[in-house]
Amino acid sequence: MTTDVSNREAMLAKIEELEAEHAKAVAGGGEKYVARHRARGKLTARERIELLVDEGSAFLELQPLIGWGSDFAVGGSMVTGIGVVEGVECLIVANDPTVKGGSLNPNSLKKSFRAAEIAARNGIPTINLTESGGADLPTQKDIFIPGGQGFRDLTRASAAKRPTISVVFGNSTAGGAYVPGMSDYVIMVKEAAKVFLAGPPLVKMATGEDTDDESLGGAEMHSRVSGSSDFLAVDERDAIRIARRVVARLNWRKRGPVPAPTFAEPELDPDGLLDLIPTDLKEPFDPREAILRIVDGISPDNAVAFDEFKPLYGSSLCVGWARLHGYEIGILANARGVLMSEEAQKAAQFIQLANQKDTPLLFLHNTTGYMVGTDYEQGGIIKHGAQMINAVSNSKVPHLTVIMGASYGAGNYGMNGRAYDPRFLFTWPSAKSAVMGPAQLAGVMEIVARQSAESKGEVFDAGGFAGVRAMVEGMIEEQSLPFFLSGLGYDDGVIDPRDTRTVLGICLSVLANQPVEGEMNFGVFRL
Numbered sequence: 322m323t324t325d326v327s328n329r330e331a332m333l334a335k336i337e338e339l340e341a342e343h344a345k346a347v348a349g350g351g352e353k354y355v356a357r358h359r360a361r362g363k364l365t366a367r368e369r370i371e372l373l374v375d376e377g378s379a380f381l382e383l384q385p386l387i388g389w390g391s392d393f394a395v396g397g398s399m400v401t402g403i404g405v406v407e408g409v410e411c412l413i414v415a416n417d418p419t420v421k422g423g424s425l426n427p428n429s430l431k432k433s434f435r436a437a438e439i440a441a442r443n444g445i446p447t448i449n450l451t452e453s454g455g456a457d458l459p460t461q462k463d464i465f466i467p468g469g470q471g472f473r474d475l476t477r478a479s480a481a482k483r484p485t486i487s488v489v490f491g492n493s494t495a496g497g498a499y500v501p502g503m504s505d506y507v508i509m510v511k512e513a514a515k516v517f518l519a520g521p522p523l524v525k526m527a528t529g530e531d532t533d534d535e536s537l538g539g540a541e542m543h544s545r546v547s548g549s550s551d552f553l554a555v556d557e558r559d560a561i562r563i564a565r566r567v568v569a570r571l572n573w574r575k576r577g578p579v580p581a582p583t584f585a586e587p588e589l590d591p592d593g594l595l596d597l598i599p600t601d602l603k604e605p606f607d608p609r610e611a612i613l614r615i616v617d618g619i620s621p622d623n624a625v626a627f628d629e630f631k632p633l634y635g636s637s638l639c640v641g642w643a644r645l646h647g648y649e650i651g652i653l654a655n656a657r658g659v660l661m662s663e664e665a666q667k668a669a670q671f672i673q674l675a676n677q678k679d680t681p682l683l684f685l686h687n688t689t690g691y692m693v694g695t696d697y698e699q700g701g702i703i704k705h706g707a708q709m710i711n712a713v714s715n716s717k718v719p720h721l722t723v724i725m726g727a728s729y730g731a732g733n734y735g736m737n738g739r740a741y742d743p744r745f746l747f748t749w750p751s752a753k754s755a756v757m758g759p760a761q762l763a764g765v766m767e768i769v770a771r772q773s774a775e776s777k778g779e780v781f782d783a784g785g786f787a788g789v790r791a792m793v794e795g796m797i798e799e800q801s802l803p804f805f806l807s808g809l810g811y812d813d814g815v816i817d818p819r820d821t822r823t824v825l826g827i828c829l830s831v832l833a834n835q836p837v838e839g840e841m842n843f844g845v846f847r848l
């Protein structure tokens with residue numbers, strides 16, 4: 322493939338924007354609050370994570386852009402992700418006390434629930450790095466009742482033999498007290514942790530008792546008197562050291578697929594992914610160009626990088642087998658935007674094959690949806706699409722999804738979009754996702770408005786509608802962009818395409834904590 326300067330420039334510009342948005346999440350509550358936090362002798366959420374994970378290991382951050390476009394700070398006042406601690410992949414959830422005292426707003430809740438879901442589905446331990454003002458009080462109506470799920474998830478994790486560890490660095494009061502309360506292992510930092518159901522002023526009001534923070538919920542008290550803490554740490558670094566020792570003693574064993582001991586780097590240079598995505602998503606691109614830049618290359622025990630299946634049938638969808646960081650995977654990638662009956666049936670067959678041989682699936686999106694029109698309807702496009710959606714819905718092997726380009730209409734569903742429970746879903750900065758394209762949506766609205774006017778015997782004001790059309794197109798375009806969708810929590814992150822191989826490699830290693838077992842029972846396939 323030749324270098325496409327304009328595609329590359331457009332992608333690099335989007336990556337630059339992405340970095341600027343990530344920088345906002347990294348900045349937390351901003352300079353003033355970070356400086357105040359440090360002046361108190363405290364580490365930031367990200368520094369705590371950095372000290373916790375194994376030196377030189379990667380941290381796969383999740384949903385850093387949640388809250389983008391909302392009234393809340395980007396990042397949901399917490400950092401979540403998967404890090405390797407003493408060789409064990411753990412979900413790490415760290416409150417960011419520099420953002421509104423680490424209090425939890427509706428975005429924080431969404432983000433923490435998704436993190437807990439990822440830990441549950443991939444069967445990994447959880448480490449909470451706690452310092453939070455609890456519920457964001459002005460939005461309590463949106464979080465109080467659903468918020469109970471956080472404590473429920475912790476105790477269910479424990480019952481499922483997924484240990485939970487809580488390191489308390491500061492405030493963890495009221496409902497927040499149940500984070501350490503429900504955890505299997507609790508570490509509290511001396512003279513910093515505050516874990517009580519009600520602080521001194523509330524106790525005074527409720528019972529008239531005069532008391533202080535330390536007697537009510539200090540680290541010494543909980544470690545020596547109440548027994549709510551298992552370890553008393555002298556400072557933050559000591560607490561992190563103890564947390565690492567706890568993980569080292571979990572006797573953790575991965576029970577899933579074992580990767581090939583060696584693997585080759587991709588056949589094609591991952592840097593070429595920058596050239597691949599056309600600036601206009603209506604132009605097709607060959608997904609094999611992406612696949613060969615992401616999957617393992619040829620090696621003595623991997624004779625072909627990508628074994629395409631059924632290449633002559635339903636050629637708008639490319640499917641086949643490959644390895645990624647030594648893990649066997651099946652891939653489904655859109656080749657020419659639209660999905661027709663052949664593609665849908667090919668996908669349904671391929672997903673069953675992956676389940677038959679217990680192999681995870683990777684979905685690479687660039688689809689405008691299922692084909693419309695009389696011939697296709699008469700040819701059964703609905704029932705064939707339904708076959709594909711049935712296969713995706715009932716498949717039990719882990720699914721990974723990357724939205725490279727377009728992801729419109731029911732194509733988003735058939736290709737295992739967010740509603741279909743992918744273990745992980747990442748988006749490229751070039752992606753666009755909506756019920757349909759902005760021009761098509763505005764055009765449909767115009768036709769509907771025209772018909773409605775005519776049915777009432779009114780004259781349709783086409784000139785007047787032009788303004789509405791432009792406004793709708795602009796709005797839909799904005800709402801289909803990756804930052805907007807990431808802000809709503811519809812992905813696990815927007816990534817630089819060049820990082821796709823590494824990100825997917827981590828995901829495959831994480832899901833290998835549990836056995837991969839396919840399913841041969843699907844719903845009724847309407848044939």
Ligand code: COA
Nearest residue numbers: 420421422424453454455456457458459492494495496497
């Ligand atoms: N909801 C909404 N905003 C909160 C908040 C909460 N629960 N807790 C803190 N904030 C805000 C503060 O209003 C302040 O905002 P501002 O800087 O825009 O004025 C900012 O977060 C920092 O709070 P501050 O009190 O200055 O920080 P601190 O580090 O000295 O103390 C806490 C942090 C969390 C110990 C303290 O703010 C506190 O006790 N909050 C209430 C805790 C609580 O009772 N929560 C209810 C649990 S259900």
